[in-house]
Amino acid sequence: MRLRKATLPERLEALAAAADLAEGILPGHRLAELRRVAASATERRELSDTHTVVGFFGATGSGKTSLFNAVVGEDLGLAAARRPTTSSPLAAVWHPDGSAALLDWLGVEDRRPREGDFSPKAGPLILLDLPDFDSVEAANRVIAEKLAGQVDVLVWVTDPEKYADAVIHDEFIRPHARHAAVTLAVLNKSDRLAPEEVVDVTHHLGQLLHDDGLSGVKVVATSAATGAGIEALRGAISKVAAGRQAAQARIEADIEAVTADLLDAPATRDAPRDAKKQLDEALARAAGAEGVAEVTAAAYRRRLGRRTGWLLTSWIGRLRADPLRRLGLTEAADETGVHHSSRPAISASATAVANKAVRTYAERLGSDLPPAWGEVLSERAEAVAVEVPELLDRAVARTTLPAEPSRAWSVVTVIQWLALLGALVGVGWYLVAAFLPGALAPLLGDDIIPETHGWPIPTLLILGGLLLGLVLGMVTGVFGGLIGASVKRRTRRGVRRHVAEESARHVERPLLEVRERHAQFREAASLAYGRR
Structure with missing residues (x-):
């Protein structure tokens, strides 16, 4: 199908639109030329x-x-x-x-x-x-x-x-x-x-x-x-x-x-598909996604150990500060969905990594733009880079940190207490038999320390309680390691997802706006020239 040739009024309208789109981008004398021709032509036609x-x-x-x-x-x-x-x-x-x-x-x-x-x-x-x-x-x-x-x-x-x-x-x-x-x-x-x-x-x-x-x-x-x-x-x-x-x-x-x-320069191509991915990877590194994931996993293992570990040793973990608290993070979100963070601002080296990532991304987006538009995109990138530390902190703060073990582990906690209680009963039994044997006689008769299969029952209670608590603590420790690895992956994935969302809004969108504006400008200039 043959395209209809643009009419002169359409071309003049496109020329005026091109001048408006290039405001603040093309040199002043070039904008003046575009507007002069549009105005002069309009006046001549009238x-x-x-x-x-x-x-x-x-x-x-x-x-x-x-x-x-x-x-x-x-x-x-x-x-x-x-x-x-x-x-x-x-x-x-x-x-x-x-x-x-x-x-x-x-x-x-x-x-x-x-x-x-x-x-x-x-x-x-x-x-x-x-x-x-x-x-x-x-x-x-x-x-x-x-x-x-x-x-x-x-x-x-x-x-x-x-x-x-x-x-x-x-x-x-x-x-x-x-x-x-x-x-x-x-x-x-x-x-x-x-x-x-x-x-x-x-x-x-x-x-x-x-x-x-x-x-x-x-x-x-x-x-x-x-x-x-x-x-x-x-x-x-x-x-x-x-x-x-x-x-x-x-x-x-x-x-x-x-x-x-x-229109001398070739038409711009689609933005490089992998540019945003590389940007997000670098920003996630700068945000400390790996560190946050490791700390969250460590917090999970510690809390699981405190809840399900051997009661004779798990109390020691309570003496150490919670890893998330040390980092200044909370896993409880407020009504806006933000997990507040009091962690220090990202380091100078991390800021440098983030800024370099933004500049590299801008360079890739502007690689096929005319110089004037490429300069505007670079200037926009510099302005965006100033906000990067804040958006990275916001991305971490919005990430759900799955550091709290499931309530289902409470069953193991009950068993641990029961195991400890059994061991304490066995110890108490021996103490009463040693110092107050008469207290047991009404209940057990002359055999105050009965046996079963050649083992004194109090001894079985002590050994069974201690061994059950120890083995149960070791087993849950293994599960804590496995689940902790999953927590680490989920946390890292969550941080990266929120970093990608923040960068899409505050880095990608404003930079792509320059490309989109150039595409509209080129389309208007092409129509003004007489091409469709």
């Missing part, structure tokens, strides 16, 4: 769309004014007393009705209405004789440069002496390289050359214009003194004016001229 404005531009001594008068058919302007310069614009106007506002916009006060038609097909036409663009008078040059950006058709007038002047080509003609469709070139004073020289010089001027970027521009050799080439030039002007499209073609050329370099 004025007469029937008149074609043709401007005669030339260097001092090129005979531009004499040529202008020859094309008009009457001497409308007077040359200066000492040298042939034009100090202000002069307009020859065919069919002047409706041209006043357009001439006001152009800033042309000297207006000379002409009778009849310039040519049968030219329609309403305005020819402007403009100040010399290389005039020593700064004001004259400003006028010429301003109107070069406003007229619909540019007629570059040169002569055999200055046609190859580098200053003329570099400063005046080449900046309008994309305006070939609305450009005419004139080699005036051709009467000063031999016929064969006219051909050679005309060909050479055409080649120079081609080198300037003005491909396909025909060079008309003229002589205001002899009248040679005047009709050919009038015919060329009539042909451009007859299509009634010169104003639009000029606007389109202006848009292309200011947007072409914006």
Whole structure:
């Protein structure tokens, strides 16, 4: 399916949008160019769309004014007393009705209405004789440069002496390289050359214009003194004016001229898929995910040991500070889901690791952006990096720390107490039998220390209670190690997940916004240029 070509209003709207998107990113003079073209084009379209404005531009001594008068058919302007310069614009106007506002916009006060038609097909036409663009008078040059950006058709007038002047080509003609469709070139004073020289010089001027970027521009050799080439030039002007499209073609050329370099760089690719993963891994290291996981696992093992370990030794663990408390972490979340942390700020080395990760991530995201956009992305990354220590601390604080053993382990705690109670009963039995044997006689008779299978029951109680508690403590210790490893993995995974969420909100999103803004800018610039 063929894509519909963008209309001029759509292109102008896209140009204005591109300028807004590039605010604060492109250099000031480039933004000014985009906005100037958009404003100038909008203003031109609101004025007469029937008149074609043709401007005669030339260097001092090129005979531009004499040529202008020859094309008009009457001497409308007077040359200066000492040298042939034009100090202000002069307009020859065919069919002047409706041209006043357009001439006001152009800033042309000297207006000379002409009778009849310039040519049968030219329609309403305005020819402007403009100040010399290389005039020593700064004001004259400003006028010429301003109107070069406003007229619909540019007629570059040169002569055999200055046609190859580098200053003329570099400063005046080449900046309008994309305006070939609305450009005419004139080699005036051709009467000063031999016929064969006219051909050679005309060909050479055409080649120079081609080198300037003005491909396909025909060079008309003229002589205001002899009248040679005047009709050919009038015919060329009539042909451009007859299509009634010169104003639009000029606007389109202006848009292309200011947007072409914006599309020189290749289109950006999708953001590298592994860039965010590498960022999160580095930030998780800086956040101390491994250390938090180890401490949480240690806290779990310690608490399980205190709850299910051998009661004769598990009390020793109560004398040591809880690993989480030492780190300043709590596993109990508040009503917002935050597990408050009083741990010290991340170290300088960890901060350096985090900052480097953010910069590396920004470099990867900006690797395919134009320099101006890449600089903005880098500046955004530097601003983001300042907040990284806080977001890492927040990520750790939001992580659930599974350091508290399940309530199901309470069964083992009860068994441990029962085992200890059995051992204490056996010890008490022996003590009572030794010091108060009469207390047991009513219950046990003469055999106050009965046996079973050759073992005294009190001894079995003592040994059974101690061994059961010891073995149970060892078994739960093994389980504590295994479960602690799982707690470590879950904690590490939780910290990394929250680090990834925080980095997505506070690192990835603001940096990707720059890429997205550039993509929108490029799309708008492409549409303004005429591509879809």
